[in-house]
Amino acid sequence: xxxxxxxxxxxxxxxxxxxxxxxxxxxxxxxxxxxxxxxxxxxxxxxxxxxxxxxxxxxxxxxxxxxxxxxxxxxxxxxxxxxxxxxxxxxxxxxxxxxxxxxxxxxxxxxxxxxxxxxxxxxxxxxxxxxxxxxxxxxxxxxxxxxxxxxxxxxxxxxxxxxxxxxxxxxxx
Numbered sequence: 001x002x003x004x005x006x007x008x009x010x011x012x013x014x015x016x017x018x019x020x021x022x023x024x025x026x027x028x029x030x031x032x033x034x035x036x037x038x039x040x041x042x043x044x045x046x047x048x049x050x051x052x053x054x055x056x057x058x059x060x061x062x063x064x065x066x067x068x069x070x071x072x073x074x075x076x077x078x079x080x081x082x083x084x085x086x087x088x089x090x091x092x093x094x095x096x097x098x099x100x101x102x103x104x105x106x107x108x109x110x111x112x113x114x115x116x117x118x119x120x121x122x123x124x125x126x127x128x129x130x131x132x133x134x135x136x137x138x139x140x141x142x143x144x145x146x147x148x149x150x151x152x153x154x155x156x157x158x159x160x161x162x163x164x165x166x167x168x169x170x171x172x173x
Contacts, residue, residue, distance in 0.1 A: 002098045004045075006108040006115050007037070007128040008142065009164075015139035016110065021053055025134045029162035032130075034061075041066060042104030043097060045118075048072035049140075050110030051083070062107065069093070071114055090114070091121030098123065116144040124171050127152060133163035 008016045009026050018025055044062045046054065051070045054060055062068065068083040071093075077085040086093050097106060108118060118124050129142065152169035159165050 002043075002100060002102065002104060002106055003125045004094065004098060004106045004108055004118065004123055005041075005126045005128055006118075006124055007126075008110060009130045009132055010142045011132055011134050011136040011139070013135045013137065014142045015136045016112065016142050017053070017140035018136050019138045021049075021140065025136060026132050027162040027164060029160045029164055031160055031162075032164070038062070038107065040103065040105045041107045042102075043106040044068045045094065045106060045108045045114065046070050047111045047114035048075055050114070051075075054109070061109070066107075069097070071117075090117055091123055094118060094121070094123045112141050112144040115142075116147040119143070119150055119171075120148050122173070126155070127169045127171065129167050129169075130160075131165045131167065 009023075010016050011018075011025065017023060041062065042065075044066050046068065048070060051072070060068075069086055070080065070083045071086045071090045073087050075085045094106070108115060108124065115124070151172035153172050154167065155170050156168040157166065
């Protein structure tokens with residue numbers, strides 16, 4: 001079964017975006033090896049809000065050949081021909097993606113609501129959070145409210161020169 005990774009940067013107080021959907025609080029650290037981190041990713045999952053933020057940024061964080069699935073009941077597929085818009089049955093769709101042959105990984109890019117849905121549906125294998133040394137006091141939470149309690153096991157940690165700390169957890173089933 002293919003691996004689903006929720007990989008995000010978060011403030012120390014647990015926000016993945018600031019109060020104005022901003023990311024300028026994430027330090028630029030040239031030692032972060034994005035190519036290595038995402039070398040096996042061939043599929044990207046996003047909620048509508050995260051997708052809209054990604055569009056505003058201009059250049060996507062994922063490779064050009066990655067399949068991109070946007071989970072939204074309001075986006076019209078014909079207006080977004082470069083992605084696959086999924087309007088319903090999100091857990092079932094991701095389960096089917098995981099069962100496809102191959103060893104490519106699936107990056108759950110965001111956001112907190114999609115993460116909550118996938119976590120509740122048993123479709124997340126790893127939670128990879130890079131903690132930024134900042135307290136935002138508000139914004140978009142790492143995990144949307146009313147998520148199921150989930151046990152995690154620390155797999156790896158890495159301290160970066162900028163003060164970022166990368167934490168990788170396996171979801172305990």
